[in-house]
Amino acid sequence: xxxxxxxxxxxxxxxxxxxxxxxxxxxxxxxxxxxxxxxxxxxxxxxxxxxxxxxxxxxxxxxxxxxxxxxxxxxxxxxxxxxxxxxxxxxxxxxxxxxxxxxxxxxxxxxxxxxxxxxxxxxxxxxxxxxxxxxxxxxxxxxxxxxxxxxxxxxxxxxxxxxxxxxxxxxxxxxxxxxxxxxxxxxxxxxxxxxxxxxxxxxxxxxxxxxxxxxxxxxxxxxxxxxxxxxxxxxxxxxxxxxxxxxxxxxxxxxxxxxxxxxxxxxxxxxxxxxxxxxxxxxxxxxxxxxxxxxxxxxxxxxxxxxxxxxxxxxxxxxxxxxxxxxxxxxxxxxxxxxxxxxxxxxxxxxxxxxxxxxxxxxxxxxxxxxxxxxxxxxxxxxxxxxxxxxxxxxxxxxxxxxxxxxxxxxxxxxxxxxxxxxxxxxxxxxxxxxxxxxxxxxx
Amino acid sequence: xxxxxxxxxxxxxxxxxxxxxxxxxxxxxxxxxxxxxxxxxxxxxxxxxxxxxxxxxxxxxxxxxxxxxxxxxxxxxxxxxxxxxxxxxxxxxxxxxxxxxxxxxxxxxxxxxxxxxxxxxxxxxxxxxxxxxxxxxxxxxxxxxxxxxxxxxxxxxxxxxxxxxxxxxxxxxxxxxxxxxxxxxxxxxxxxxxxxxxxxxxxxxxxxxxxxxxxxxxxxxxxxxxxxxxxxxxxxxxxxxxxxxxxxxxxxxxxxxxxxxxxxxxxxxxxxxxxxxxxxxxxxxxxxxxxxxx
Numbered sequence: 001x002x003x004x005x006x007x008x009x010x011x012x013x014x015x016x017x018x019x020x021x022x023x024x025x026x027x028x029x030x031x032x033x034x035x036x037x038x039x040x041x042x043x044x045x046x047x048x049x050x051x052x053x054x055x056x057x058x059x060x061x062x063x064x065x066x067x068x069x070x071x072x073x074x075x076x077x078x079x080x081x082x083x084x085x086x087x088x089x090x091x092x093x094x095x096x097x098x099x100x101x102x103x104x105x106x107x108x109x110x111x112x113x114x115x116x117x118x119x120x121x122x123x124x125x126x127x128x129x130x131x132x133x134x135x136x137x138x139x140x141x142x143x144x145x146x147x148x149x150x151x152x153x154x155x156x157x158x159x160x161x162x163x164x165x166x167x168x169x170x171x172x173x174x175x176x177x178x179x180x181x182x183x184x185x186x187x188x189x190x191x192x193x194x195x196x197x198x199x200x201x202x203x204x205x206x207x208x209x210x211x212x213x214x215x216x217x218x219x220x221x222x223x224x225x226x227x228x229x230x231x232x233x234x235x236x237x238x239x240x241x242x243x244x245x246x247x248x249x250x251x252x253x254x255x256x257x258x259x260x261x262x263x264x265x266x267x268x269x270x271x272x273x274x275x276x277x278x279x280x281x282x283x284x285x286x287x288x289x290x291x292x293x294x295x296x297x298x299x300x301x302x303x304x305x306x307x308x309x310x311x312x313x314x315x316x317x318x319x320x321x322x323x324x325x326x327x328x329x330x331x332x333x334x335x336x337x338x339x340x341x342x343x344x345x346x347x348x349x350x351x352x353x354x355x356x357x358x359x360x361x362x363x364x365x366x367x368x369x370x371x372x373x374x375x376x377x378x379x380x381x382x383x384x385x386x387x388x389x390x391x392x393x394x395x396x397x398x399x400x401x402x403x404x405x406x407x408x409x410x411x412x413x414x415x416x417x418x419x420x421x422x423x424x425x426x427x428x429x430x431x432x433x434x435x436x437x438x439x440x441x442x443x444x
Numbered sequence: 445x446x447x448x449x450x451x452x453x454x455x456x457x458x459x460x461x462x463x464x465x466x467x468x469x470x471x472x473x474x475x476x477x478x479x480x481x482x483x484x485x486x487x488x489x490x491x492x493x494x495x496x497x498x499x500x501x502x503x504x505x506x507x508x509x510x511x512x513x514x515x516x517x518x519x520x521x522x523x524x525x526x527x528x529x530x531x532x533x534x535x536x537x538x539x540x541x542x543x544x545x546x547x548x549x550x551x552x553x554x555x556x557x558x559x560x561x562x563x564x565x566x567x568x569x570x571x572x573x574x575x576x577x578x579x580x581x582x583x584x585x586x587x588x589x590x591x592x593x594x595x596x597x598x599x600x601x602x603x604x605x606x607x608x609x610x611x612x613x614x615x616x617x618x619x620x621x622x623x624x625x626x627x628x629x630x631x632x633x634x635x636x637x638x639x640x641x642x643x644x645x646x647x648x649x650x651x652x653x654x655x656x657x658x659x660x661x662x663x664x665x666x667x668x669x670x671x672x673x674x675x676x677x678x679x680x681x682x683x684x685x686x687x688x689x690x691x692x693x694x695x696x697x698x699x700x701x702x703x704x705x706x707x708x709x710x711x712x713x714x715x716x717x718x719x720x721x722x723x724x725x726x727x728x729x730x731x732x733x734x735x736x737x738x
Contacts, residue, residue: 071701074489095704099490250570250594250681252577397703408686411595426510433504433705437486439495 025057028319029083030326032062033069033307034142037276041343042087048339049329056322066307067396070095073312077101082312084319085326087141089307090128091395094213096310097137098393098441103311104137105129112324116331120351124301124378127388129308131444132214138308139331140349142340144272145302145378146198147370148292152285154182154265163289170292171234174243177265186244187255187264188235190403190410194268194291195235196228197303197390202291202377203227204300206386208431213391216443217435221398224417224424227294233416236409246410256280270305271374274345278367288370290377300381303389306346347374391443393434401426476717482710489704501711510687511695511712518692521605522669528609529616529665530658536613537620538646551621558614562675569607570680593681597688600681604689607676608669616661623657624650655735663727670720692716 032042039062046060063069066089074095076082088096096102109116118126118136125143130136150163155173157180164170174185200207205226213219223229238244247258256273258264260280274288293299309330311323330336337353340346341362348354354375357363363372381387392398402423409419451457483501485494505511536554540547557565572578575592583591593600627650635645651658674693677683683690683698692712700709 067702071704074704078491095489098488100492101490246594248594250574250600250684251592252571252574252581394703394705397699397705400698400702404684404687407595407684411685413686430703430705433486433708436497437488437705437707439486440493 026055026318026322027057027059028085028315028322028326030058030060030085030087031069031073031083032060032087033064033066033089034087035062035065038142038272038344041340044343045330045336045339048335049326052329052335053325056325058322058326066092077312077314080314082314084315084323085309085311087307088138088310090303090305090389091399093129093138093389094391094393094395094443097131097391097444098438101313102137103313104131104135104444105139105311106135106137108311108320108324112320114324114328117350117352121349122351122375122379123381123383124387125304125349127383128304130388132211133444135444137444138310139327140304140306140308141330142272142306142344142346143349143378144270144305144346145374146194146268146291146305147271147274147374147377148289149259149267149269149277150287150289151259151262151265152287154185154284157182163287164292166295167231167234167292168295171238174238175241178241178243182265184243184245184258184264185266186238187247187258187267188239188244189246189248189255190406192399192402192406193270193305195231196223196402198268198291199231200226200228201303201387202300202380203294203297204384204387207390208392211385212389213393214385214388214443217393217431217438217441219392219431221392221424221427221431224420229417229420232406232409232420236416239410259286270345271347271371272306272345274371275343276345288373290373290380298381300384300387301379302377303387304378345371347371347378392431393438394430397430398423398427401430476714479710479713482707483714485707487706487710489706497707501707502715504708505711505715510690513687514690514692514695517601517688517690518670520601521608521673521689521691522666524601524605525608525612525669525673526662526665528605529612530661532609533613533616533661534620534651534654534658537617537624538650540617540621541624541650542642554617555614557611560611562611562672563679565607565611566676566679569603569610569676573603593685595685597685600685600689604673604676604680607680608673611676612665612668616665619657619661620654623654627653659727659732659735662731663724666723666727667720670716670723692719 030046032039034042043060043062046058050057061083063072069086070088070092073082073086073088077099082101103111105116106118108114121136121140124145125140126136127134129138129140148163152161154177155161155163158173158176160173164173177185197207199205200223205223205228206212207223208219208221210216210219235244239246245258245264247253247255247264253261255264255267256269256276257280259267259269260277262281262284268291271288277286290299291302309327311320311327315323331350333348333350333352333356337348337350338356341348341353341357348357362368402420405414405419405423405426408414409416414422482494484498485496486501487494536550540550540554573580573591573593575581575584575594580591591599593603631653632645632649635649640648670691671693673691674697677689677691677694678697681689683694693716696709696712696716699705699712
C-alpha cells in the first residue's frame with residue numbers, strides 16, 4: 001500500500017515538473033465606447049493583440065456609448081478603479097485635459113520608450129487632441145469627418161453627374177430635383193456636428209472667441225454672428241419648401257435610414273458610416289463627396305470626429321508596460337490603422353498608414369471609392385487658428401441647448417436669428433459656469 | 445400584569461432593524477448628504493478642488509427660465525397622469541368588482557402593463573405613435589401633419605402622458621380592487637334593494653368607502669410622476685421638442701450625467717426632493733381631512 005502511494009506521489013510530482021513553465025500574462029484594462037458593429041471590430045482588435053504575443057493581455061470592455069464611457073471613467077477614477085486606457089470622444093477632450101487624471105501622450109511615449117512621429121499625424125487630427133502649443137495628449141484611434149452622401153440617381157434626374165461644390169449650387173439642385181419629382185432632397189436632423197462645427201471649419205468661420213477656446217477658458221460663443229445663421233435660415237426655408245425633411249428617431253427613422261432606403265436623396269453624415277451604407281443602401285447608385293463650401297471661400301480642413309485613446313494615471317508600471325505594447329500595436333500602420341480602415345469606415349490617422357494602404361491599392365478598389373475624400377477633407381489645409389478643433393467646456397450641454405433652440409426655430413415657434421441668439425446666451429452661461437468650476441486651472 | 449405589550453429582547457430587535465437602517469442610510473442619507481455638499485460648492489467632474497460658492501448653484505437654478513419651464517412641464521405631467529390614472533383605474537376596478545363572467549381575465553390584462561419595464565413601454569409607444577411609421581400615422585393620412593411628436597410639443601406631451609398612465613394604471617387598479625373587495629357586501633346589497641342602479645351604487649356607496657386608498661394612490665402617483673418618469677422620457681422624446689417634455693428629473697439626469705455639471709444637478713435634485721416633501725405634506729395636511737376612514 002505504501003509503495004503504491006509513494007509511486008503515485010512521485011508520478012504526480014514528475015508531471016508537475018514536466019509541465020512547461022507558463023508565465024502569468026500582465027493584464028490591463030481598456031474601456032471603449034463604441035457600440036454595435038464597430039464594437040465588435042474593437043473587441044476583435046483586442047483579441048488580435050492578445051494573440052500576437054504572450055506577455056500581455058488587454059482586457060477590453062465596451063461601455064455602451066461614448067458618453068457612458070466618459071461617465072464611467074470619471075466614476076471609476078473617483079473610486080480609484082480606473083482603467084489603464086480609455087477611449088474618449090471629441091466632446092470629452094476638455095474635461096480630460098483639465099482633469100489631472102491622465103498622462104499626456106507625449107509624456108507617456110517619452111517615459112516608456114515609444115517612438116512616435118507626432119508630426120506624421122494628419123493636421124486636422126493632430127490639432128484636435130493637442131494642446132495650444134501642439135503637444136498631443138491622446139492617441140487618435142478611430143477618426144472620421146463629415147461627408148456629403150448623395151444619391152446619384154436622383155441627381156441624374158436633373159442631368160448632373162457631379163456633386164455640388166457650393167451651397168448655392170446645392171440649393172439650386174434641391175429646387176430642381178423637387179421640380180423633377182424627387183420628393184425629398186435632404187434628410188435633416190438637429191445634429192450640430194455637421195451643421196455648425198464642420199460647416200464653420202470648412203469655411204474658416206469661428207465658433208467661439210479665443211480661437212474656439214484653445215487659448216483659455218474665457219472663450220465666448222459667437223456663431224450667432226457668422227454665416228452659420230444664414231445657413232440655418234436656408235435649412236428652414238428648405239424644410240418649409242419641402243426640399244428637405246426632418247428625420248429623427250422620434251419620427252420613425254433617422255437620417256441614415258432615410259438615405260439608405262432611398263426616400264431622401266442626400267445627407268451629411270460621418271465617413272464612419274460608409275461601410276454600413278454599402279450594406280444597407282443598395283438599390284440605387286450613391287457616392288460620397290466633400291462638404292459644399294460657401295461661395296468664394298477656399299476650402300479649409302474639416303474637424304475630426306470619432307475618438308482617441310487616453311492613458312490614465314495611478315496604475316502600476318507593469319500595466320503601463322502592457323499598455324505601451326498595446327498602443328504600439330493599435331497605432332502601427334499595419335496592425336493598427338490598416339485593420340481599422342479595412343473593417344470600418346474610419347480613415348488612417350497617420351501618413352504611414354495612408355502610405356501602406358496606397359501601396360496596397362486600397363483606395364483604388366471600386367468598393368472603397370470616395371473614402372479617400374475624407375482624408376482630403378481633413379487635410380485640406382494645415383489648420384487655421386479656428387479649424388484646429390473646439391475646446392469648449394461642457395460642450396455636450398451647449399450642443400443640446402443649440403439643438404433645443406433649433407427644434408423651436410424649425411417648428412416655427414421662433415425666428416431663426418432669435419433662436420440662435422438664445423442658444424449662444426445659454427451656451428455662454430454654461431461656459432462661464434465651467435470657467436468658475438475650474439477657477440485657476442490653466443488650459444494646456 | 446404588564447400595562448402594555450413590551451418586547452424585552454433589545455438585541456434581537458436591534459439586529460432585525462439594523463439591516464434596513466443601514467440600507468436607508470447608505471442609499472438615501474449618505475447620497476443626500478453628498479448632494480447637499482455638492483450643491484453648495486462647485487464640483488469638478490474628476491473631483492479635486494471644491495470651492496465653496498454658497499447659494500450660487502441654487503440662484504443659478506432659480507434664475508434659469510429653462511428650469512421654471514421644466515417645473516411647469518413636470519407639474520402638468522404630474523396632474524395629467526395622476527388624473528387619468530386615478531379615474532381610469534377606479535372605473536376599471538369598479539367594473540371588474542361586479543364579478544361578471546371573465547373578470548379574472550380582465551384583472552390579469554389590466555395589471556400586465558405595470559410589469560413592463562419603462563424603456564420597453566417607451567419604445568413600443570414611440571413606434572406606435574411615430575408620425576410616419578406607426579399605427580397612429582393613419583391619422584396623418586386623413587389630416588396631414590396633425591400628429592407629429594417630433595416637432596409639436598403638445599403631441600409629445602400627450603405621448604408621454606399616455607405612456608406613463610398606461611403603464612401605471614395596473615398598480616392603482618389592483619389597490620382599488622382590493623379596497624372594493626373589503627367593502628361589506630350587505631352595504632351594496634342594501635343599496636340595490638333600495639332601488640339604486642349600478643352606477644348610483646358605485647358613486648354613492650363604493651367610491652366614498654375607498655377614499656383612504658384613493659388618498660394613498662394620489663400621493664403615490666404624484667410622487668412617481670415626479671421621480672419615476674425618467675425611463676419613458678429618455679426613450680421617447682429626450683426632453684424635446686424644444687424642451688416641451690423636459691421634466692425636472694430628466695433635466696437633472698442630463699445636467700449630471702451628460703453635461704457633467706454635478707453641482708447644478710445636485711442643486712436641482714435637492715430642490716426636487718424638497719418639492720416632493722412639500723407636496724406630500726400638503727396632501728397629508730389638507731386632503732386627508734376629507735378622507736373617511738372606515
